[in-house]
Amino acid sequence: xxxxxxQGPGDGMRVETPAQLMDSLRREAAARLLPLxxxxxxxxxxxxxxELVDPATTPRTREALAEDLTGLTVLSAELIxxxxxxxxxxxDVFAVxxxxxxxxxxxxxSLLSDDELxxxxxxxxxxxxxxxRFESARDVIDRxxxxxxxxxxxxxxxxxxxAARFLIDTFLQAFEAGDCGRRLRAALLRRHETLLERDLxxxxxxCNTRLGDAGCALAGDGDQxxxxxxxxxxxxxxxxxxxxxxxxxxxxAQVAAGAASTAQADAPRGNLxxxxxxxxxxxxxxxxxxxxxxxRREEFMSMLALLQADRALPPGPSHAARLREGLYIVAARLxxxxxxxxxxxxxxxxxxxxxxxxxxxxTRHQIEPTARERLALLTVPWLQLALDDPxxxxxxxxxxxxxxxxxxxxxxSGDPGDPQSAELQVLADRVADAVLDGPxxxxxxxxxxxAQIDAALAAGRRRAEAVERRTWQALxxxxxxxxxxxxxxxxxxxxxHGRALLPSVAGFLDVEWRQALAxxxxxxxxxxxxxxxxxxxxxxxxxxxGLAARDGGSAVADxxxxxxxxxxxxxxxxxxxxxxxxTRLAGVVAEHASPTTRQTHVPxxxxxxxxxxxxxxxxxVAGLADTTFAEGQRFVRTDALGASRTLRLAWRxxxxxxxxxxxxxxxxxxxxxxxxxxxxxxxxxxxSRPSGGAVAGALATLAAQASGA
Numbered sequence: 001x002x003x004x005x006x007q008g009p010g011d012g013m014r015v016e017t018p019a020q021l022m023d024s025l026r027r028e029a030a031a032r033l034l035p036l037x038x039x040x041x042x043x044x045x046x047x048x049x050x051e052l053v054d055p056a057t058t059p060r061t062r063e064a065l066a067e068d069l070t071g072l073t074v075l076s077a078e079l080i081x082x083x084x085x086x087x088x089x090x091x092d093v094f095a096v097x098x099x100x101x102x103x104x105x106x107x108x109x110s111l112l113s114d115d116e117l118x119x120x121x122x123x124x125x126x127x128x129x130x131x132x133r134f135e136s137a138r139d140v141i142d143r144x145x146x147x148x149x150x151x152x153x154x155x156x157x158x159x160x161x162x163a164a165r166f167l168i169d170t171f172l173q174a175f176e177a178g179d180c181g182r183r184l185r186a187a188l189l190r191r192h193e194t195l196l197e198r199d200l201x202x203x204x205x206x207c208n209t210r211l212g213d214a215g216c217a218l219a220g221d222g223d224q225x226x227x228x229x230x231x232x233x234x235x236x237x238x239x240x241x242x243x244x245x246x247x248x249x250x251x252x253a254q255v256a257a258g259a260a261s262t263a264q265a266d267a268p269r270g271n272l273x274x275x276x277x278x279x280x281x282x283x284x285x286x287x288x289x290x291x292x293x294x295x296r297r298e299e300f301m302s303m304l305a306l307l308q309a310d311r312a313l314p315p316g317p318s319h320a321a322r323l324r325e326g327l328y329i330v331a332a333r334l335x336x337x338x339x340x341x342x343x344x345x346x347x348x349x350x351x352x353x354x355x356x357x358x359x360x361x362x363t364r365h366q367i368e369p370t371a372r373e374r375l376a377l378l379t380v381p382w383l384q385l386a387l388d389d390p391x392x393x394x395x396x397x398x399x400x401x402x403x404x405x406x407x408x409x410x411x412x413s414g415d416p417g418d419p420q421s422a423e424l425q426v427l428a429d430r431v432a433d434a435v436l437d438g439p440x441x442x443x444x445x446x447x448x449x450x451a452q453i454d455a456a457l458a459a460g461r462r463r464a465e466a467v468e469r470r471t472w473q474a475l476x477x478x479x480x481x482x483x484x485x486x487x488x489x490x491x492x493x494x495x496x497h498g499r500a501l502l503p504s505v506a507g508f509l510d511v512e513w514r515q516a517l518a519x520x521x522x523x524x525x526x527x528x529x530x531x532x533x534x535x536x537x538x539x540x541x542x543x544x545x546g547l548a549a550r551d552g553g554s555a556v557a558d559x560x561x562x563x564x565x566x567x568x569x570x571x572x573x574x575x576x577x578x579x580x581x582x583t584r585l586a587g588v589v590a591e592h593a594s595p596t597t598r599q600t601h602v603p604x605x606x607x608x609x610x611x612x613x614x615x616x617x618x619x620x621v622a623g624l625a626d627t628t629f630a631e632g633q634r635f636v637r638t639d640a641l642g643a644s645r646t647l648r649l650a651w652r653x654x655x656x657x658x659x660x661x662x663x664x665x666x667x668x669x670x671x672x673x674x675x676x677x678x679x680x681x682x683x684x685x686x687x688s689r690p691s692g693g694a695v696a697g698a699l700a701t702l703a704a705q706a707s708g709a
Contacts, residue, residue: 018148021214022161026094028396029162030087032203033196037083037174041076041192045654049070049624051477063527064183069179073654077476080465086174086533090612094167098149098158099167122186123168126193133197144216167196179683206396260300271392276706277352281345291342295331300347302382303330305440308380308637319362319379320355326380332477350386353377353393353702360698365689366644371411371425374432378404381435387479388441393699405693406453407432412689413636413644421662427456467666472651475613475671479655482612484518487526491517491535492603495542499600505545505590506601506694508584512570513538514603519573537566546573546590556592614658618673625655626674634689635661636680637669647686672676 032276048069051057057065061164075082093101106600131539142160149158159166171192175185241394281288295303310606314329316322328338343351362372385392385400392398397405410428418450431449438445494512496506513534544559564585571581606612647669651660659677661670672680680686692698 008709018152020093021148021211024164025210026091028206029203029212029353030090032396034083034087036192036195037086037171038076038079040188040195041072044188044191045069045072045076049686054290057404068181068184068187071184075175076654077473081676082174084496086170089170089173090161090166093170097161098145098152098154100159117610122189123172123184125163126189127165127168130168130193130200133205134164134200137201137208137399140208140218141204141211143218143592144211147216147218148211148214150608153264162203164196164200165379167200168192169599174358182552199524206391209250209391210223210235218424225344239645261433267390270390271707273347273353273702274701275392276702278345278355280352288342290339290472292340294342294344295347300327300343300387301440303327303334304380304384304558306330306333308436308440309346311377311436313376313379316357319358320351321357322376323351323379323383346387348454350383354383354386357695357698358382358704361404361694362699364698365408365412365694366687367408367411368414368425371414371428374429374436375408375411377436378407378432379674381438384441385443388443389669395645395696397693399450400443401695402693403431403435403450403453405695406450408694409634409689411454411639412694413646415643415645417643426454464662464664464666468650468662471662471666471668472660474594475651475658475660475668476653476655478613479653479658481518481613483655484521485606485610486612486616487521488514488517489603489606490583491538495538496603498599499542501542501545501596501601502588502595502598504588505541505576506569506589506599508570509538509541510601510603512567512574512576513541516570516573526572534570537570545598548595549598560592585618589600610707613671614656618656618658620656622675623653623673626657626678628674628678629659629688630691633691636687637685638687 015673049063052062052065052069059241062390080569138160141162145158145160148363158226168189171189172185175188179185180188207303216328254619304327307330310326310330312326314325316325324343327343331341337593342348358375362375367375382400382404388402389398392401407428410424414425429451434449434452435445501509516530517538520528520534524530538622540559540563542555544563547556547559567585567588568581571584576584629649629652631649631652633649635649636644645663647661647663649659652658658676659670659672659674660668661677662674663669670677677686682689692700
């Protein structure tokens with residue numbers, strides 16, 4: 001049965017089914033909670049790294065920490081897969097509402113698997129603790145869901161898809177026991193609990209307001225049976241005896257003056273920005289007070305509709321100035337003298353905020369003149385949104401703000417000579433025109449056009465993501481190989497430094513032994529017995545050379561005979577066949593028997609395909625500690641001919657902190673340490689774009705300016 005959703009004071013109602021309403025709750029919950037998975041991994045990785053280098057950590061604890069850090073690195077590399085599993089698990093919870101999801105796949109006599117039993121043991125206490133902390137807020141949502149479920153003729157207690165137990169279950173389904181050990185899984189769950197405790201209050205407040213706006217009344221304790229029995233009718237026909245009095249946050253009671261201020265109670269960033277705009281308005285108090293009256297809301301909305309239909313704004317120094325002048329021009333056409341009327345406080349605040357937001361977007365991004373003018377025209381529908389939606393400027397990023405961010409990204413740094421870039425520009429122009437041509441006050445146009453962009457870019461994004469994944473997976477393997485080779489080279493230099501050796505011994509250490517040492521590091525680790533055995537082999541070979549220099553006689557022969565099996569294994573790992581290996585070893589033995597002139601050997605430097613990806617002076621500790629840049633951040637590079645190309649930070653190494661920058665097709669452009677990337681940004685070779693999106697970055701800047709004012 002449809003649900004009526006109030007759009008704002010003085011507006012009509014938008015018809016929305018319960019399924020659509022629940023889907024909006026799911027999308028908002030996913031937008032707020034999905035980033036917590038990656039954030040939890042990063043925080044836990046930082047903790048493990050700090051404890052590993054702590055001198056007070058015992059060897060046994062350090063071994064466990066290293067194991068957890070390895071598992072965490074694997075999880076971080078496959079974060080996208082885990083995020084998809086979490087989203088699917090959350091979607092499954094919402095898909096069966098108002099039924100609880102467990103009832104869909106488990107009977108009362110089913111046996112628990114080891115994974116499910118472990119999930120219950122570590123997850124149930126966390127879920128119960130969170131449920132106790134947020135009992136009041138969750139209870140309000142439960143009561144509103146009673147009303148919504150009754151409209152579907154559902155006559156038993158409905159589930160709450162955002163209850164703590166479901167949020168914990170979905171997290172545990174994202175990181176199963178097979179993906180990581182029980183100790184690491186429990187640590188990640190504790191970290192997730194802390195992050196949920198931080199963010200759940202805001203999510204529950206938003207959901208409560210959203211359900212209230214949709215007309216979902218609070219069911220009283222004594223009215224639940226009556227609701228279940230008889231609330232299969234629209235809200236307007238429900239007897240008063242079967243509902244509780246409308247409480248604060250329920251917008252269906254009456255949409256009147258003052259309702260907007262109530263809805264703004266849980267919009268902290270929007271309120272901060274409006275207070276800052278109010279301070280700017282106070283500086284023009286004399287001008288405002290000189291007017292005989294202010295624009296009525298319906299009058300102002302009519303002027304906005306006409307201005308949007310005109311598809312033209314007068315020139316001006318800022319978007320707010322252009323909007324004000326455009327509205328005064330429309331008012332003059334309607335016979336209103338601009339000297340006798342002024343914008344009221346709410347209208348003036350919205351003009352200031354929307355103008356400042358679009359000013360930042362136009363300043364920070366490289367947009368062609370035609371697209372820049374379209375961006376200016378979009379201030380009109382977004383001005384109406386600022387008046388209708390008190391949560392427009394919040395971090396939850398409603399569809400309208402997501403669409404605006406997507407449009408700016410598509411317009412940013414367009415290259416007319418590049419067919420793919422030109423195609424993106426045309427797509428952005430088409431979407432902007434659809435918004436401007438849409439009916440005034442119909443918020444569905446933003447979600448619809450956002451879906452159009454996603455559909456148009458979906459195939460290209462999938463191809464680019466596949467190329468990115470193959471690229472960084474190859475780089476990750478190559479980086480581990482470089483680390484192994486670097487460690488082997490350091491061990492070789494330590495043994496050869498200032499020491500004169502037989503040429504055959506030095507050559508064997510430089511080639512076969514060094515490669516065997518690198519392979520042992522890769523396969524078994526630096527703390528393994530195999531790695532220590534290869535190190536001991538190198539030391540023994542150097543000792544045998546020293547004995548030969550002192551005319552060791554039979555002792556040299558005995559030592560060489562004892563080492564032959566290990567030396568043969570080194571040759572085999574280098575790729576030599578049995579005949580070549582015997583020839584190589586025969587040369588080593590012969591030179592011990594008839595020594596040639598000893599000399600100091602210089603290790604062969606890596607060249608060609610063996611050259612490392614990163615310079616030798618790269619500092620992995622400093623690279624990992626540098627968090628200036630985050631995965632997903634965009635950059636713009638302009639070549640000597642003036643053509644711009646958009647790059648994206650697709651991957652950061654968990655070993656060195658190195659940053660992989662790819663182009664729009666997912667192909668590798670740069671692999672840089674954070675310090676080198678920062679130098680390119682500071683020198684102007686790359687222009688960074690805000691992480692999180694154009695609009696999110698602009699709003700964060702505006703909030704910082706408002707806080708510091």
